[in-house]
Amino acid sequence: MPVEVIMPKVDMDMASGKIMCWHVAVGNRVEKGDPLFDIETDKAAMEVEAPASGILHHAAPEGAEIPIGKAVAWLYAEGEDVGEQPSSFASVGEPTAGPLPDPEAAPEALSTDADPEPETEREMAFADGAGEGIRATPAARRLARDEGVPLASLHGTGPRGRVQAFDVREYLKGLTTPSAPATFRPETGPLVVTRSKGGKGTPILMIHGFANDTTSWAPLEPSLRHRPLIRIHLPGHGRSPKLRIRDFAMLAREVRQAFDALQLDRAHLLGHSLGGALCIALADTRERQLASLNLIAPAGLGPQINGEALSGICKATRTESLKPWLRSLVANEDLITDAYARLAMQSRSDANLRAAQAAMADVLFPDGVQAFDLRAALERIRTPTRILWGKADAIIPWKHALRAPGRMALHLFDGVGHMPQFEAAEEVGNILRSHV
Amino acid sequence: MNAQNEPEIRELSYAEAIREAMDIALEADPSVLLMGEDIGVYGGAFQVTGDLVEKYGTDRVMDTPISELGGAGVAVGAALTGLKPIFEFQFSDFAALAMEQIVNQAAKVRFMLGGSVSVPLVMRFPAGSGTGAAAQHSQSIEAWLGHVPGLKVVQPSTPEDAKGLLLAAVADPDPVMIFEHKLLYKMKGQVPGGHYTTPIGKAAIRRVGKDVTIVATSIMVHKAMEAAEQLRADDIDAEVIDLRTVRPMDRDTVLSSVRKTGRLICVYEGVKTLGVGAEISAMVAESDAFDFLDAPIVRLGGAECPIPYNPELEKAVVPQMPDILAAARDIVKGRV
Known part of the structure; x- marks a missing residue:
């Protein structure tokens, strides 16, 4: 049998x-x-x-x-x-x-159709409230009514796809100003979360950086296998839906909803770059559930960021144009081989994913500036916190680390770029392993 | 108006302001008298009446036996004959013992006798938690009495209003219930001298803002103000309304604020369910201000349990400043 x-x-x-x-x-x-x-x-x-x-x-x-x-x-x-x-x-x-x-x-x-259409449709129906009326605030309805905008034509950026007054105003603005790249078709739905097998005790929740995905944790994961590993895929990245992100707060809310859905009693947080900023934001509201906070080259601690590299990565459609920008992520450029760049390009082959990230960059890093400031949030955090940074970081200046409160540990690596978890995987792994 | 109208403003505690109001009322009108348990030589359970007995004698500052029902009955009867009693409960919780007189007599008689009589009665209720007095001495029951047509229910949050609302209550021909938060008795504030009244049924805008309306009652007004200051760091400009009167509720002030901000948080110490915040929320939802709401309404009220004795738990079951802060951040940033 x-x-x-x-x-x-x-x-x-x-x-x-x-x-x-x-x-x-x-x-x-x-x-x-x-x-x-x-x-x-x-x-x-x-x-x-x-x-x-x-x-x-x-x-x-x-x-x-x-x-x-x-x-x-x-x-x-x-x-x-x-x-x-x-x-x-x-x-x-x-x-x-x-x-x-x-x-x-x-x-x-x-259903042998590999296309996830039915489920996506049901998800969207829920998000947009189709069938049970459109989910919109009274203020949005009044504004839409006054301006003669059909509610159905609006994209809700509020919780559960709720249309808010903001969305109507954005729509009206869009009628007079050019909108985001036409190629970007926003999606809806919750963020995707993947888990490793095995591990015991308090899980480690990992949030990757912008224009990156959960594979960026791969070099580090062998050091952390003693704990259950949970990876959040950011919207417009990896396997998560390509949401239209309105601002950092909305992105942080999506991450918090994913975190809440996991129903963890306690977790260690590990975030890289934009993921680090999101960890700080999450710690600001869910601190009681956190065992430790581990930030690798976190964003949000100062205005400077290498906008050219970000837009270069977002725009690249071929391995040849992506590779030079990938090299700016590391100190030892030899690490970015042709094969590595090819794989990276493969993971970015979806034009809609690139468009989603470009739209996100435009909101989070307008004119190559970090438009969100998490220093006050970091100041409030009492959870044991470690900040790890490469002193040859060409994306975000490592000196932003010096703005952290004195109670937080700093680990600064000479000759390492923006991806210490890749370039100094073993050392980063040892530091994290001794605490989590 | 009092003949000895003093224009100057002094700093008085909330308890002193109430005592001054009673002193002025006793002085001005011989039909005013104070009644209550231990309000004479002892000076009141919270020392609010103080030494008024020395000035006015035991006929006008009258100790009543340990029977809230009996005392309240005498007060209602006295009011029906034309006197103006100010009746003090030791704890608002003991209103439960006097409900018959308050709800079935004081609130009803004017209606049942076709308006031929009125009950010019004032009742003062030391209310609220925070003193470690446990479940039977810590409740906030203003919503119970606010549910009864025929009663007026006020909750002063400042020394100035404590005096002004008490003098307005004495001048009112119908029964007025005053809930005084026990933790506010020692709070100091600017109080004008002489006779003045704070209008019953009129809320006060304590802080003007544009992003979210926080309607608070009693001690919660101070927590809301503190939260509003901290919210400036998040670029959130909160409007804080001190409701002051639970019944009749100031519809206009609340609705016009919500029309402006599009967001509403109600903060009150009484049990959340079926409480003052439910009434405020429903009032907004039923009105034209509904069309201006851009986020779900949030109610922050007391937990669904008796007030615990343990001081940490006692704090945990009523809204605190960080709860207001978090709620405001959530609804302004579109997180809920």
Whole structure:
């Protein structure tokens, strides 16, 4: 008898999960406990281990949405006869999956479409309040009514996509001034969070920097594996939706909502660059839940930032134009090989992602200046805090570190650029490991 | 108007301002008398009546037996005959013992006798938490009495208003309930001399702002003011309204402020649910000011539990300055 592999329940309020990718091809052998597939729920992404050893057959296609507890594949013993699929895949439209059947999905039929359209649509319907009226404040409604703007044409930047008076005013401004690059198609939805396997005790929550993604933590992660690692993907970065970010406060709110959704009693925070600034903002409102604050070259402590490099990275459409700017991130330029730059460009191949980041840069770093100031917030923080910075940082001046209050620890690295977690991974890892 | 009208302004405590108001009322009108437990030689549970008994004698500063129901009944009866009693409860919580006289008699008689009589009664209630007096001596029950047509309910937050509202209450032909926060008794402030009144039913704008309206009552006004000062650092300009009167509520002041700021926070010490903030919120939601709201209304009220004895818990169950700060930041920055 083959072993049924089921969609696990990894979130309290999860009803179904989407298969992101299989780590093992159909017909290949997997050992019990090895990573078998990645799933994504509306809150988190996670790796699922093989429940038994065997040969993988009848695997649900990537992108398929399966209710929890239902089969996604079967593992057969070596030499066991593989016949018909023991049962068809359950679809999210089945009554067991929830009270709202998806009209697009025929009963018992599997949505083989890798395009996440149905789920995205439902998410957006919720965010925009379509079907139950548009989510808008009374003030926004009055303004829209007075100005003759149809509410449906407005993009709400408030919580849960709520249209606020601000959005109507922005819309009206847009009628007379050029809007953001036409290529940027904003999306909605919660930020994506991924987790590592294993680790014990207080988790480490990591927030990456601007125009970067969670892979920037890879060199550091081996040093931190003793703790559960949780990575937040910033909007317009990695796998998170490409939200239209209005200002730093809105970005910080998105991060806080992602943090709250995790329902952590306690966490160590680790942030790099813009992620560092977001950690400071998060600490300002959620300090009681924090065990420590670890900031690598954080933004928000002074106006200077290398705007040319940021816009260069955002604009680059080819490896050749990206590589020189990537080199400005490090002190030892030899580290940025052609292969590295190619991979980096690959992760930025989505034009809408680049447009989202360019729009975000325009708001957060207008005219190459850090438009947000977190010094007062940092001043308020009493959580044990460490700031790590490379003294050859060409993106944000390391001397911003000197503006931190005296109770915070400073670690300054000679001959290291803006990415100490990459250039001085071992040393950074040792420092963090001794505290978290 | 008092003949000895003194124009000068002195610094008095809230308790001294109340005593001065009672002194002026006793002096000016022989039908005014004070009643209450231990208000004579003892000077009152919180030393508010002080030595007034020495000046006016025990016929006009009258100790009543330890029966709130009996004392309140005598006061209501005295008021019906044309006297103007100012009745002091030792703790506002003990109003529970006198509810029959307050709610079914004082508030109703004028209506039930076709307006042929009135009850010119003033009741003073030391209220609120913060003194470590535990669950039966720390409540904020203004919303109970605010629910009764026929009563007026005021909550002065400053020495000046404590005096002005008491003199307005004495002049009022109907029963007026005054809730005095116990932690405010020692608070000092500028108080004009002589006779003046603070209008019942009129709120005061304590700080003008444009980003968020904070409507607070009693001691919460001071916490709101402190929060408003700190909010300047976040570039948030808060308007603070001291409601002063719970019934009848000053609709115009609150609504025009919300029309200006588009955001509302209600801060009050009474239990949050079905409390003063619920009334303020509903009043705004029902009015044309609704169209100006650009964020959900926030109520900061007392926790849904009796006031604990433990001082840390006692603080935790009522709104504090940082709660106001956080709420204002959240709704102005569009986080909720």
